[in-house]
Structure formats: structure tokens, C-alpha cells
Amino acid sequence: MKSFVRYILKYMISFAAVILVLLLINVIAFCLTFGRALTKDYGETSPQNLLEETAAACSADGISEEAAQKLKHNQIWAVFLNQEGRCVWSANAPEDLPVSYTIQDVALFSKGYLNDFPVFVRNTEDGLLILGYPKDSYTKITGNYFSLQAIRLLPFYITAILVIDCLILFAAYYLSKRKIVKNTEPIISSLKNLSDGIPVSLSISGELSELADSVNKSSRILSRQNQARANWISGVSHDIRTPLSIIMGYADRIMHDETSSKTVKDQAEIVKMQSIKIKELVQDLNLVSRLEYDMQPINKTQVRIRSLMRSYLAELLNTGISDAYSIELKIEPAAETVIFECDARLISRAIANLVQNSIRHNPKGCAITLLLEDRETSFSITVADNGTGLSAEKLKELEEKPHYMESTDERLDLRHGLGLILVRQIVEAHGGAIQIESKVLQGYKTVLTFPKA
Numbered sequence: 001m002k003s004f005v006r007y008i009l010k011y012m013i014s015f016a017a018v019i020l021v022l023l024l025i026n027v028i029a030f031c032l033t034f035g036r037a038l039t040k041d042y043g044e045t046s047p048q049n050l051l052e053e054t055a056a057a058c059s060a061d062g063i064s065e066e067a068a069q070k071l072k073h074n075q076i077w078a079v080f081l082n083q084e085g086r087c088v089w090s091a092n093a094p095e096d097l098p099v100s101y102t103i104q105d106v107a108l109f110s111k112g113y114l115n116d117f118p119v120f121v122r123n124t125e126d127g128l129l130i131l132g133y134p135k136d137s138y139t140k141i142t143g144n145y146f147s148l149q150a151i152r153l154l155p156f157y158i159t160a161i162l163v164i165d166c167l168i169l170f171a172a173y174y175l176s177k178r179k180i181v182k183n184t185e186p187i188i189s190s191l192k193n194l195s196d197g198i199p200v201s202l203s204i205s206g207e208l209s210e211l212a213d214s215v216n217k218s219s220r221i222l223s224r225q226n227q228a229r230a231n232w233i234s235g236v237s238h239d240i241r242t243p244l245s246i247i248m249g250y251a252d253r254i255m256h257d258e259t260s261s262k263t264v265k266d267q268a269e270i271v272k273m274q275s276i277k278i279k280e281l282v283q284d285l286n287l288v289s290r291l292e293y294d295m296q297p298i299n300k301t302q303v304r305i306r307s308l309m310r311s312y313l314a315e316l317l318n319t320g321i322s323d324a325y326s327i328e329l330k331i332e333p334a335a336e337t338v339i340f341e342c343d344a345r346l347i348s349r350a351i352a353n354l355v356q357n358s359i360r361h362n363p364k365g366c367a368i369t370l371l372l373e374d375r376e377t378s379f380s381i382t383v384a385d386n387g388t389g390l391s392a393e394k395l396k397e398l399e400e401k402p403h404y405m406e407s408t409d410e411r412l413d414l415r416h417g418l419g420l421i422l423v424r425q426i427v428e429a430h431g432g433a434i435q436i437e438s439k440v441l442q443g444y445k446t447v448l449t450f451p452k453a
Helices: 002-043 047-056 065-073 104-107 146-195 207-253 260-290 303-317 345-358 391-400 418-429
Strands: 079-083 085-091 117-122 127-133 140-141 145-146 301-304 323-329 340-344 366-374 380-386 433-438 444-451
Touching: 002 146, 047 085, 047 117, 047 127, 047 145, 065 079, 065 085, 065 391, 079 418, 085 340, 117 140, 145 146, 146 207, 146 323, 146 391, 301 303, 303 323, 303 345, 303 366, 303 380, 340 345, 345 366, 345 380, 345 418, 345 444, 391 433, 418 444
Parallel strands: 323 366
Antiparallel strands: 079 085, 079 127, 117 127, 140 145, 301 340, 366 380, 380 444, 433 444
């Protein structure tokens, strides 16, 4: 677990480093975008500095040649007004400027514009110095000034920075996620297989090697436990056979003993029938165990399904069945030629279990139908009866209840038997699917669907 924490921490640190680098890039981008404007607005040629420099280089008589040339170089004009508001000299001034100004005129343009030129004023001992900057160079706000170019550029800058930051963060997130998924996918897949009872073996180096070793260790422990459970079930099944055979033999002998009374013979028959049920239950338990832990060999051969179903039906009728039950076999014409690579013994066992379920749950009798249908990419075997059926609640309960091999609860009423799970395992071992349909007093139907080769 510590290695996994270190692994996640490493990516968190990397992501934090990306954010810091991104902040540095933002600062550099801001300097490159607005550095020139800031230098111009608050540097040597800023209105504040040029006002001081020009005021020092001029008087009521005029302005020095050097100062005039500097103003001209920066496309700035200058006007000097005396105490009466008349222009006594100008440098590079537009021709349409007035030559005299009232107090109201000065009050208006001193904090704003003069003929749409942003102007900046400085009061001197001899009069008022006015510097006019090119149109659309500054926006004047009372008490301060801002570069119009910078203000126009600011929305585009913010939008571009946000887009770039989002793209970089998304790229960092995507690459980190992709790498994490790539590194953890084998572990997640192995955990999923482990939860399904499939043994796993991981070989991972780096920070996650410790976690991979823990998964491998868990897999080995579960495999040993499953093996031990399967061996125990197989051993118990084997040990039960001998005494069970003896009981069935003595019961059969008593049934055919002419000296035995009818009551004793009937009791012996009950003993024999119950012994047969125990024998079948033990066989089912052993087969379910071996299928669940992949210990049952699947001997697949090319089987014509119609022949398999007819053989099963003939065997069932030969062993005898109560007159209360009728069995009909239906084979669609298109299904006559269906050939499936399967273990014929297991498929017959699945059909037999479904038929026995219909007989067991309908003690007063019912009509049972076996149907073979051919489809485009698959074929289906249906076992249906017209018996008592199940309600929707009982059907849901049947699908949700665990069977004996999975239940950890001690209450027997919360489990169902091995018959259905055995059918399901046989079908899944052949790549098929099972579907159950039932309604109260409308019978019970199970459809086994298998893919064609």
C-alpha cells in the first residue's frame, strides 16, 4: 500500500510542478505582452517624465532644440500658455489648435483631451505647459492614465492565457491519467479476474511492484483454498459412494424379498429412491465443484444436436416416467442440420436437470416440451412446461439467491440448489447463455442459447 501511495504522490508532485511552470510561463507571457507598454507609459517617455523634462528645458521665451527634437521623435507636441491663457510658443502643434484659452477651456482639457488629443499639463512659474500625445494613444481617467493599446489588448491577452492554461492543464491531466491507467490496468484486470475466481500472475516493476506481489500472493492463497475445497468435495463424494451403494443394495434386496411384508417393501422402496437422490446430489456437487474451479475436462466433439436430444428423450422414456407427465420433442426444419462442438454428456446433463426441475416442481403432473430452434448466428434449446410457474418476485429471488457453493449464510432458505447452477456452468463452459421466463400458472421456460461455430 505504501508503494501505491508513493506512486500517487509522485503524480501529484508532477502535477504541482506543471502548475508552477505554467505560472512562470504566464508571468513571462505578461512581460512580453505588456512590457513595452509599461516601459513606455512609466519609463523615460512617459507623460509624467516628459512633463518634468520639458518643463525644465523651456520658459516663456521658448523651448530648447534638444527638447523639441525629442518631442518630435516621439510624435508629441507642446504648447505653452501665459497667465492670460494665450499661446506664447508651440512645438509640432497641430494647425487647428486655438491660440488662446479661457479658464473653462483649461479646466476641461487639463484632465482630458484637447481636440481629441490626450493632453498632460504642468504648471510653471511662467505659465502652463501642455504636452499633446497622438490620438488613440492613451485613455484619460481622472487622477490617472492608461495605455489605450494595452486596454484594447487586455481582453485578448486574458482569453489567450486562459485557453493556453486550460489546454496545458488538460494535456497534463490527460497524459497523467493515461500513464496511471496504463500502469494500473494490469492490476485492476487481475483484481477483477481474482474476484471471478481466476488465478492471476502479475509481473510489474517500479513503484507498483509491491502491490503486484500482494495480488499474486492473494491469488496463490485463493488457488490453494479452492484446490483444497474441490479435493475435499471430491473425496467426500468418493467416500459416500460405497456406503450408499450398500444401502441401495440392501433396499433393493428387501424390495424383492418374498418374505417381506408390503409395508416393509414400500419402506425399502422409499429408502432406495432417497438414496438415488443422494447419489445424484453428490454427483451434482462434485461436477459443480469441478466446473467452478476449471477441474472438469471438457471433451468436445462435433455433435448433431437433434440426435443428442432424441437420444436423451429415448433414455428418459426407457427408464420410466409417470403418466402424469407428457414430453414432446419439437425440432424446427432449419435446426435439423445444427452441429455443435460440445461435450455431449454435459449438454445432455443440462437438459436432464431442466426436465427434472419441471417434474420436481409439478408433482401433480404437467406437459413438458423440448424445442430446438435455429437462428442466424446461434441456436437454442428450450425446456418448457405448462405447470404452476413462478411469480415475478419468486423468479427475481431465484436469480438473486446464491447457490450452495457461494452462500456464506447458514440459513438454508436463503439458498437454492445445485440444479440450476450446474446448468448455468455447463452453458457458460460452452460459450452460451441462459434465460429464464415464468409466470404464475403459466408454466416455466428455460432457453439455452449457443453460438454457431
